[in-house]
Amino acid sequence: MSSKSSKAKHVRDKWRGKSWYNVVAPLFFGNVDLGAVPAETTDQLIGRVVEATLYDITGDFSHHYLKMFFQISAMDGKTAKTLFKGHEYSRDYLRSLVRRRTTKVDGLFNLTTKDSFKLRIAVSVLTLSRIKTSQEKIIRNVMIKIVKEKATALTMDQFVQEMVLGKIASDIYNESKQIAPLRHVGIRKSKLITTPANVSEIVLAAGTPLVEEVALEEEIEGVEEVEQDAEDVDVSEQIADDDEEVSEE
Numbered sequence: 001m002s003s004k005s006s007k008a009k010h011v012r013d014k015w016r017g018k019s020w021y022n023v024v025a026p027l028f029f030g031n032v033d034l035g036a037v038p039a040e041t042t043d044q045l046i047g048r049v050v051e052a053t054l055y056d057i058t059g060d061f062s063h064h065y066l067k068m069f070f071q072i073s074a075m076d077g078k079t080a081k082t083l084f085k086g087h088e089y090s091r092d093y094l095r096s097l098v099r100r101r102t103t104k105v106d107g108l109f110n111l112t113t114k115d116s117f118k119l120r121i122a123v124s125v126l127t128l129s130r131i132k133t134s135q136e137k138i139i140r141n142v143m144i145k146i147v148k149e150k151a152t153a154l155t156m157d158q159f160v161q162e163m164v165l166g167k168i169a170s171d172i173y174n175e176s177k178q179i180a181p182l183r184h185v186g187i188r189k190s191k192l193i194t195t196p197a198n199v200s201e202i203v204l205a206a207g208t209p210l211v212e213e214v215a216l217e218e219e220i221e222g223v224e225e226v227e228q229d230a231e232d233v234d235v236s237e238q239i240a241d242d243d244e245e246v247s248e249e
Contacts, residue, residue, distance in 0.1 A: 023050050023080045025057055025070060028157035032057045034070065034082070042075040049085055054164055065093035066164060071192075084160050086191040097184055103127045105136045107143040108214040116196040117156035120214065121163065122189040123147070123172065128181040139176045146171050163187050 018038040025032040034052050039045045050070050054063035067090055070082035105125040112118050123143050150159060150168055162168050166186070173185040 019078075021045060021075070021078050021080045023070070023072065023082060025052075026082055026084055026157070028161055029057050037080065045072045045075065045080050048072045050082065054087075065090045068164070083195070084156070084192060086189070087164055088189040089186070094188070097126060099126070099183070101130055102183070103129075103131045103136065105139045105143075107140050107147075109144070109147055110193070110214055111147060111151040113151055113154060113156045113159050115155045117192065118194040119156075119159070120191045120193055121147070121187050123169075124184075124186055124188050125172065125176060125182060126184040128183050131180045135180050138179050142175050142179070143172055146175065160190075163190060 015038070018040050020036045020038050021042070022036050023034040025034055034050050034056065037045065037048065037050065048071070050072065052068050052070070054066040054068055055061055057063075057068065066087055068087050069085040071085040072080045073083040074081045103126075105127070107123040107125075108120070109123070110118065110120050125139055125143070146168065150162065150171075154162065159168075164187075169185045169187055173182060176182060176185065
Protein backbone atom coordinates (compact mmCIF):
# COMPACT_ATOMS: atom_id res chain seq x y z
CA MET A 1 0.00 0.00 0.00
CA SER A 2 1.52 3.27 -1.09
CA SER A 3 1.63 6.13 1.35
CA LYS A 4 -0.73 9.08 0.94
CA SER A 5 2.17 11.47 1.10
CA SER A 6 3.65 10.05 -2.08
CA LYS A 7 0.42 10.70 -3.94
CA ALA A 8 -0.07 14.19 -2.58
CA LYS A 9 0.29 16.86 -5.21
CA HIS A 10 2.88 19.53 -4.77
CA VAL A 11 1.25 22.78 -3.66
CA ARG A 12 2.93 25.90 -4.96
CA ASP A 13 3.60 28.59 -2.42
CA LYS A 14 2.18 31.71 -4.08
CA TRP A 15 4.00 34.00 -1.69
CA ARG A 16 7.44 32.58 -2.46
CA GLY A 17 7.70 34.40 -5.79
CA LYS A 18 6.44 37.75 -4.51
CA SER A 19 8.42 40.75 -3.41
CA TRP A 20 7.43 43.61 -1.10
CA TYR A 21 7.36 47.21 -2.30
CA ASN A 22 7.09 50.38 -0.22
CA VAL A 23 4.24 52.71 -1.12
CA VAL A 24 4.70 56.45 -0.57
CA ALA A 25 2.26 59.36 -0.68
CA PRO A 26 2.63 62.06 -3.35
CA LEU A 27 5.37 64.68 -2.95
CA PHE A 28 2.93 67.38 -1.74
CA PHE A 29 2.13 65.06 1.20
CA GLY A 30 5.82 64.70 1.98
CA ASN A 31 6.36 61.25 0.41
CA VAL A 32 5.08 59.74 3.66
CA ASP A 33 5.38 55.95 3.84
CA LEU A 34 1.93 54.36 3.41
CA GLY A 35 3.06 50.79 4.02
CA ALA A 36 4.22 47.85 1.92
CA VAL A 37 2.41 45.76 -0.68
CA PRO A 38 3.37 42.40 -2.26
CA ALA A 39 3.53 41.64 -5.97
CA GLU A 40 5.25 39.23 -8.35
CA THR A 41 6.13 41.99 -10.81
CA THR A 42 6.07 45.78 -10.70
CA ASP A 43 3.55 45.83 -13.56
CA GLN A 44 0.98 44.29 -11.21
CA LEU A 45 1.24 47.29 -8.91
CA ILE A 46 0.47 49.99 -11.46
CA GLY A 47 -3.13 51.12 -10.97
CA ARG A 48 -3.52 49.53 -7.53
CA VAL A 49 -5.33 51.78 -5.01
CA VAL A 50 -4.01 52.10 -1.46
CA GLU A 51 -6.14 53.41 1.43
CA ALA A 52 -4.88 55.41 4.40
CA THR A 53 -6.18 58.11 6.73
CA LEU A 54 -5.10 61.73 6.83
CA TYR A 55 -3.90 60.98 10.37
CA ASP A 56 -1.38 58.50 8.91
CA ILE A 57 0.05 61.35 6.85
CA THR A 58 -0.09 64.34 9.20
CA GLY A 59 0.19 62.59 12.58
CA ASP A 60 -2.67 64.81 13.82
CA PHE A 61 -5.29 62.62 15.52
CA SER A 62 -8.04 65.11 14.68
CA HIS A 63 -7.63 63.96 11.05
CA HIS A 64 -8.44 60.30 11.77
CA TYR A 65 -11.95 60.57 10.25
CA LEU A 66 -10.73 61.37 6.73
CA LYS A 67 -10.04 58.35 4.52
CA MET A 68 -7.56 58.95 1.72
CA PHE A 69 -7.10 56.96 -1.49
CA PHE A 70 -3.91 56.88 -3.54
CA GLN A 71 -3.32 55.08 -6.84
CA ILE A 72 0.11 53.65 -7.67
CA SER A 73 1.21 55.37 -10.88
CA ALA A 74 4.97 54.75 -11.17
CA MET A 75 7.76 52.57 -9.79
CA ASP A 76 11.22 53.67 -8.67
CA GLY A 77 13.06 50.49 -7.78
CA LYS A 78 11.32 49.08 -4.71
CA THR A 79 9.35 52.29 -4.14
CA ALA A 80 5.81 52.69 -5.49
CA LYS A 81 4.89 56.31 -6.16
CA THR A 82 1.25 57.34 -5.98
CA LEU A 83 -1.27 59.84 -7.30
CA PHE A 84 -4.11 61.27 -5.21
CA LYS A 85 -7.27 59.36 -6.17
CA GLY A 86 -9.87 60.76 -3.77
CA HIS A 87 -11.03 61.00 -0.18
CA GLU A 88 -14.17 60.60 1.93
CA TYR A 89 -15.44 61.03 5.48
CA SER A 90 -15.55 57.87 7.58
CA ARG A 91 -18.99 56.41 8.27
CA ASP A 92 -18.76 57.01 12.02
CA TYR A 93 -17.92 60.66 11.49
CA LEU A 94 -20.86 61.08 9.12
CA ARG A 95 -23.17 59.63 11.74
CA SER A 96 -21.86 62.04 14.33
CA LEU A 97 -22.94 64.95 12.13
CA VAL A 98 -26.58 63.90 12.02
CA ARG A 99 -29.01 66.14 13.92
CA ARG A 100 -32.77 66.58 14.07
CA ARG A 101 -34.49 69.71 12.80
CA THR A 102 -31.52 70.90 10.79
CA THR A 103 -30.90 71.50 7.09
CA LYS A 104 -28.16 70.00 4.95
CA VAL A 105 -27.17 71.95 1.86
CA ASP A 106 -25.32 69.79 -0.66
CA GLY A 107 -23.31 70.81 -3.67
CA LEU A 108 -21.82 68.43 -6.22
CA PHE A 109 -19.31 69.86 -8.68
CA ASN A 110 -17.07 68.77 -11.52
CA LEU A 111 -14.05 71.05 -11.65
CA THR A 112 -10.82 71.39 -13.58
CA THR A 113 -7.73 72.61 -11.76
CA LYS A 114 -5.16 75.04 -13.15
CA ASP A 115 -3.06 72.14 -14.46
CA SER A 116 -6.08 70.39 -16.05
CA PHE A 117 -6.81 67.62 -13.55
CA LYS A 118 -10.53 66.96 -13.39
CA LEU A 119 -12.12 66.27 -10.00
CA ARG A 120 -15.62 65.71 -8.70
CA ILE A 121 -16.24 66.96 -5.18
CA ALA A 122 -19.22 66.84 -2.81
CA VAL A 123 -19.59 69.81 -0.45
CA SER A 124 -21.94 69.72 2.55
CA VAL A 125 -23.09 72.58 4.76
CA LEU A 126 -25.03 71.69 7.91
CA THR A 127 -26.98 74.36 9.73
CA LEU A 128 -27.91 74.74 13.40
CA SER A 129 -31.62 74.90 12.56
CA ARG A 130 -33.88 74.60 9.57
CA ILE A 131 -33.48 77.35 6.99
CA LYS A 132 -35.49 78.62 4.02
CA THR A 133 -35.08 77.38 0.47
CA SER A 134 -33.92 80.86 -0.57
CA GLN A 135 -31.11 80.66 2.01
CA GLU A 136 -30.09 77.23 0.72
CA LYS A 137 -29.83 78.67 -2.79
CA ILE A 138 -27.58 81.52 -1.62
CA ILE A 139 -25.31 79.12 0.28
CA ARG A 140 -25.01 76.89 -2.77
CA ASN A 141 -24.05 79.92 -4.87
CA VAL A 142 -21.32 80.68 -2.32
CA MET A 143 -20.02 77.11 -2.76
CA ILE A 144 -19.89 77.53 -6.55
CA LYS A 145 -18.10 80.87 -6.35
CA ILE A 146 -15.39 79.75 -3.93
CA VAL A 147 -14.79 76.37 -5.59
CA LYS A 148 -14.50 78.08 -8.98
CA GLU A 149 -12.00 80.62 -7.65
CA LYS A 150 -9.88 77.87 -6.10
CA ALA A 151 -9.94 75.67 -9.21
CA THR A 152 -8.90 78.63 -11.40
CA ALA A 153 -6.00 79.65 -9.18
CA LEU A 154 -4.63 76.35 -7.84
CA THR A 155 -2.87 73.34 -9.28
CA MET A 156 -4.02 69.83 -8.45
CA ASP A 157 -1.51 69.49 -5.59
CA GLN A 158 -2.45 72.85 -4.08
CA PHE A 159 -6.18 72.23 -4.44
CA VAL A 160 -6.02 68.80 -2.77
CA GLN A 161 -4.04 70.21 0.15
CA GLU A 162 -6.55 73.01 0.74
CA MET A 163 -9.44 70.57 0.30
CA VAL A 164 -8.38 67.87 2.77
CA LEU A 165 -6.86 70.27 5.32
CA GLY A 166 -10.08 72.29 5.45
CA LYS A 167 -9.01 75.62 3.91
CA ILE A 168 -11.70 75.57 1.19
CA ALA A 169 -14.38 74.52 3.70
CA SER A 170 -13.25 77.33 6.03
CA ASP A 171 -13.65 79.91 3.25
CA ILE A 172 -17.16 78.64 2.49
CA TYR A 173 -18.02 78.72 6.20
CA ASN A 174 -16.81 82.29 6.73
CA GLU A 175 -18.93 83.60 3.88
CA SER A 176 -22.00 81.41 4.47
CA LYS A 177 -22.29 82.06 8.21
CA GLN A 178 -23.61 85.52 7.36
CA ILE A 179 -26.60 83.85 5.70
CA ALA A 180 -27.51 81.34 8.43
CA PRO A 181 -25.98 79.89 11.63
CA LEU A 182 -23.84 76.90 10.63
CA ARG A 183 -22.66 73.83 12.53
CA HIS A 184 -20.37 72.15 9.99
CA VAL A 185 -18.96 72.79 6.52
CA GLY A 186 -16.82 70.25 4.73
CA ILE A 187 -15.87 68.59 1.46
CA ARG A 188 -17.07 65.13 2.44
CA LYS A 189 -15.92 63.28 -0.67
CA SER A 190 -13.83 63.74 -3.78
CA LYS A 191 -12.83 61.66 -6.75
CA LEU A 192 -10.21 62.12 -9.44
CA ILE A 193 -11.97 61.74 -12.79
CA THR A 194 -9.28 62.36 -15.41
CA THR A 195 -5.63 63.35 -15.57
CA PRO A 196 -3.92 65.40 -18.30
CA ALA A 197 -1.88 63.58 -20.91
CA ASN A 198 1.08 65.92 -20.49
CA VAL A 199 0.94 68.37 -17.62
CA SER A 200 3.96 70.40 -18.79
CA GLU A 201 2.28 71.31 -22.07
CA ILE A 202 -1.11 72.32 -20.67
CA VAL A 203 -2.49 75.68 -21.57
CA LEU A 204 -5.91 76.48 -20.11
CA ALA A 205 -8.30 77.71 -22.77
CA ALA A 206 -9.70 81.15 -22.04
CA GLY A 207 -13.40 81.18 -21.34
CA THR A 208 -13.62 77.46 -20.61
CA PRO A 209 -15.81 76.82 -17.54
CA LEU A 210 -13.70 75.31 -14.78
CA VAL A 211 -16.56 74.37 -12.47
CA GLU A 212 -19.70 72.52 -13.42
CA GLU A 213 -22.50 71.90 -10.94
CA VAL A 214 -23.77 68.33 -11.10
CA ALA A 215 -27.29 67.17 -10.28
CA LEU A 216 -27.34 65.31 -6.99
CA GLU A 217 -28.81 62.30 -8.83
CA GLU A 218 -25.36 61.98 -10.45
CA GLU A 219 -23.65 61.65 -7.05
CA ILE A 220 -20.11 60.35 -6.74
CA GLU A 221 -20.04 56.60 -7.28
CA GLY A 222 -20.82 54.87 -4.01
CA VAL A 223 -22.56 57.89 -2.46
CA GLU A 224 -26.31 58.50 -2.58
CA GLU A 225 -28.58 61.12 -1.07
CA VAL A 226 -31.33 59.64 1.08
CA GLU A 227 -34.65 61.42 1.58
CA GLN A 228 -36.33 61.14 4.97
CA ASP A 229 -39.57 62.28 6.54
CA ALA A 230 -39.31 65.92 7.54
CA GLU A 231 -40.56 64.99 10.98
CA ASP A 232 -37.53 62.77 11.46
CA VAL A 233 -33.89 63.48 10.59
CA ASP A 234 -33.29 66.05 7.86
CA VAL A 235 -29.61 65.26 7.52
CA SER A 236 -28.86 61.81 6.08
CA GLU A 237 -26.17 59.94 4.18
CA GLN A 238 -25.60 56.61 2.47
CA ILE A 239 -22.01 55.53 1.83
CA ALA A 240 -20.26 53.02 -0.44
CA ASP A 241 -22.76 50.24 -1.14
CA ASP A 242 -24.10 50.28 2.38
CA ASP A 243 -27.88 49.87 2.38
CA GLU A 244 -28.19 50.99 5.98
CA GLU A 245 -29.74 54.47 6.26
CA VAL A 246 -27.67 56.86 8.35
CA SER A 247 -29.78 58.38 11.08
CA GLU A 248 -29.43 59.74 14.58
CA GLU A 249 -28.95 57.02 17.14
